[in-house]
Amino acid sequence: MLDILDNKIYYHNRLKEYDSSLHFADRLIKTAQIQNDSAFIATGYYRKAFIFQYLNQNEKQFENTYAAREIYLKIGDTASAGRRTAEMANAQSQLTDYTGAQQTATEALEYLSENDSVYLSSMYNTIATTYRNQEFYQDAAKEWRNALKYASRSRDSLSNLNNIALALQDDKKFKEAIKIFEKILENSNLTDRKSRARFMDNLAYTKWLQDSSAVVEDELLYAKEIRRKENDRNGLLASYNHLSDYFRNKDTNLSRIYADSLLITAINTGSKTAQLNAIQKLIQLSPANKTKDLSDRYIQLNDGIRSENIRAKNFFAKIRYDEEQKQKEIDTLETQTALQRIEAMELQNQIIILSLVGLLILVSGGFGFYYLRQKHTREKIREAHLTETRISKKIHDELANDVYNVMSGLQSIVPNNMIDKLEHIYDRTRNISRENSSIPTGTNYLPHLLSTLSATVPDDTRLILRGENSINWNQLVPEKKIILYRVLQEIMINMKKHSNASLVAVIFSEEKSLLNINYSDNGTGTSLQNLKTGNGILNMENRILSIKGKLNFETEQEKGLKILIQIPS
Numbered sequence: 337m338l339d340i341l342d343n344k345i346y347y348h349n350r351l352k353e354y355d356s357s358l359h360f361a362d363r364l365i366k367t368a369q370i371q372n373d374s375a376f377i378a379t380g381y382y383r384k385a386f387i388f389q390y391l392n393q394n395e396k397q398f399e400n401t402y403a404a405r406e407i408y409l410k411i412g413d414t415a416s417a418g419r420r421t422a423e424m425a426n427a428q429s430q431l432t433d434y435t436g437a438q439q440t441a442t443e444a445l446e447y448l449s450e451n452d453s454v455y456l457s458s459m460y461n462t463i464a465t466t467y468r469n470q471e472f473y474q475d476a477a478k479e480w481r482n483a484l485k486y487a488s489r490s491r492d493s494l495s496n497l498n499n500i501a502l503a504l505q506d507d508k509k510f511k512e513a514i515k516i517f518e519k520i521l522e523n524s525n526l527t528d529r530k531s532r533a534r535f536m537d538n539l540a541y542t543k544w545l546q547d548s549s550a551v552v553e554d555e556l557l558y559a560k561e562i563r564r565k566e567n568d569r570n571g572l573l574a575s576y577n578h579l580s581d582y583f584r585n586k587d588t589n590l591s592r593i594y595a596d597s598l599l600i601t602a603i604n605t606g607s608k609t610a611q612l613n614a615i616q617k618l619i620q621l622s623p624a625n626k627t628k629d630l631s632d633r634y635i636q637l638n639d640g641i642r643s644e645n646i647r648a649k650n651f652f653a654k655i656r657y658d659e660e661q662k663q664k665e666i667d668t669l670e671t672q673t674a675l676q677r678i679e680a681m682e683l684q685n686q687i688i689i690l691s692l693v694g695l696l697i698l699v700s701g702g703f704g705f706y707y708l709r710q711k712h713t714r715e716k717i718r719e720a721h722l723t724e725t726r727i728s729k730k731i732h733d734e735l736a737n738d739v740y741n742v743m744s745g746l747q748s749i750v751p752n753n754m755i756d757k758l759e760h761i762y763d764r765t766r767n768i769s770r771e772n773s774s775i776p777t778g779t780n781y782l783p784h785l786l787s788t789l790s791a792t793v794p795d796d797t798r799l800i801l802r803g804e805n806s807i808n809w810n811q812l813v814p815e816k817k818i819i820l821y822r823v824l825q826e827i828m829i830n831m832k833k834h835s836n837a838s839l840v841a842v843i844f845s846e847e848k849s850l851l852n853i854n855y856s857d858n859g860t861g862t863s864l865q866n867l868k869t870g871n872g873i874l875n876m877e878n879r880i881l882s883i884k885g886k887l888n889f890e891t892e893q894e895k896g897l898k899i900l901i902q903i904p905s
Contacts, residue, residue, distance in 0.1 A: 338368055338376045345383045349390070357387045378407035382420065389427075398427040418447025422455040425462050432641075435783050438466035457486035457496075464499065470783055471805065473507035490525045498535060501542070510546035517542060533562035534571055541578040548585075556582060572601050573610045580617050592621040608641050639798070646745075646790065741791050744832060775821050777814035785821055789842060792828040797837055803844035807851065808905075816903055819879045820853070823887075826876050827855055827899060835859025835897065846905060853901040861891045 341364040348356040365380035385400035405420035421444035428437035441459040448455050464479035477500050484496040501516035517539035526532055537559035540552035560575035562568075576598035583591040595617040602610035615634045619627050746755070776784050782804060793799040809817070824842070831837060837859030845852045867873055867889055880887045883903060890898040 338364065338371070338373065341367065342376075342379060342383070345387075349387065352390075354387050354391060358384065361387065374407055374411045375413070378404045378411075378413075378416070381407070382416075385420075385423065389423075394427045394430045398424055401427065414447045415449060415452070418444055418449075418452065419455050421447060422459050425459060429462050429465065434466040434469050435787050437462055438780075441466075453486040453488050457483045457488070457492065460486070461496070461499070464503070468503055468506065471506075472779065473503045475779065477503040477507070490523075491528070491531065494520055494523065494526065494531065494535075498538065501538065505538075505542050505545065508545075510542055513542050514539065514546065529562055530566050530568045530571060533559040533566070533568070534574070537563075537571075537575055537578060541582075544582055553582065569601055569605050570607075573598060573605065573607060576601060577610075577613060577617075580621075584621070588621060592618065595621060608637060612637055612641070642790075643795070646795075741788065741829075744794070745791055775818050777817045781817055781821075782809055785824070788821070788825060789828055792825070792832055793840060794832055797832075798839050800839070800841040801844075802841070807844050807846060811905060812851065812903075816883050819883055819885075820851075820901070820903060823876050823879055823901065824853070824855075826872055830872060831857055831859065831897075835861075837896070849905055851903045851905040853903075855899040855901070856896065858896045861893050861895045861897050863893060864889060864891060867891060 341360050344360045345357050345364065348354070348360065361380050361384045364383065365377055368374075368376035368380060381400045381404035385397045385404065388394075388397040388400065401420050401423045405417050405424065408414070408417035408420060421440060425437045425440035425444055428434075428440055441462040444455070444459050448459070450456075460479045460483035464476045464483060467473075467476035467479060480496050480500045480503065484493060484500070487493040487496055497516055497520055501513040501520075504510075504513040504516070517535055520526065520535045521532070521539065526535070536555055540555035540559070543550045544552050556575065556579055560572065560579065563571035563575055576594045580591045580594035580598060583594065595614055599611060599614035599618065602608075602614055612634065615630055615637065619630045619634065622630060742758070746758075775781070786801065786804065789801070790799060812820075828840075831840060835857050837857035840857045841855070843854040845854075873889075877887050880901065880903070885901065885903040887902075888900040890900075
């Protein structure tokens, strides 16, 4: 029966009858649950995820893939779990949650074997794309070389080589990038016109970046014409972008025409990132009387993209959170079972003691020995339980601020009673003296910090970040990174709770041997006397002083808050 249902799903997928496919996928899951067949339950969720991928519903794809992955892990099928984890990463990448995609892809590599070459190549490609978006171009090129090792098709190998060259181009290593593009174009297997236009366009553009006097107009126009004839709209985005740049200092009107074409094509393809790029070009190329409308349009579009990214991150976080809550409920039931066993033992001991009272005179010595031994057993059990409780408190203690961030991010998408429970957990854990939670202090430090700052900001508050990429974070020792992270986290949480600010700015800068962080908001503010009475401020000052830094506050009632943090770099 289960095999028949699975075959029906496959049949309707081939006919693109996805409503029918979903119906039989749900039947497969329900039937497998009745038969207690975990493997087919996981298969059912995987089939649903595959259908939602066809339908470009990436959130539902992630949700069902996650459910399948968890079941495969429970039954010990790590190979299938690795493939499903890889598909989760791809879904996150499609929704521009690049940081989450990178973390999930890295997790997938732990499960995948050398036989899963297609998935391995895909995961290295996902990680490389994330690094490139974060401007870690050398790391991106390295991961694309790893993807190249596992590429199983010629077109995938050429695509990875192209991406390596683009990362080198971003890193201004134009000579190396040009060599790769020329090598690709010399490949005898390159017969696809769209691919040839792609590589030709990238080669010409890179030559121009290396030497602005290089004459590459014919190559750029030829590649654009091929893409137009092939109806390659994504390729046209790149061509219009490159042509607008190429003519900027040669023919302003022509450059603006190509920027307009870029904007129209970006709108037709639904690429909001390309739309931002086009509007930015038009702002630079248009008369002053048109820049205001363009600027307003840019800000509106940029804020929309930011909101979508935050929603996507919160959605993925919610799915993981819900699954973790289910596991906690299971753990709670197991704890209750253990307590019931203890109570049963105590009751049994009491019965034994009462039974022995009548024989106390005859067996007092034996009874005393037995009682002490039973008491010792009970004390060991209680001590083990107390130890588990202390460990649990320690874990909650470390997660206090993260729980608050999750709670804030989920306010609009989970029931109020769940928010109340989270608030209760937060209040309890925040009142306990806690140690710092684990924070990445390597190359992922800055993305992790920025993600935390962005996630803390309410939906109706605008966050401005400046100068973060100008800081040499590698020179900052891990201890200082951790303290800075915790202090900024405390500031942002206090802002969200008390300030009612609509605008928050965090500016990073370096001068001499000092790292400066200027925080400001337009919130309600307070008096310095009230500010100094809080334990949070005292904790922040103690943290900063521990690394010989300075923390200065400037605030007045209804005039916002300014904070200067100075740390020796």
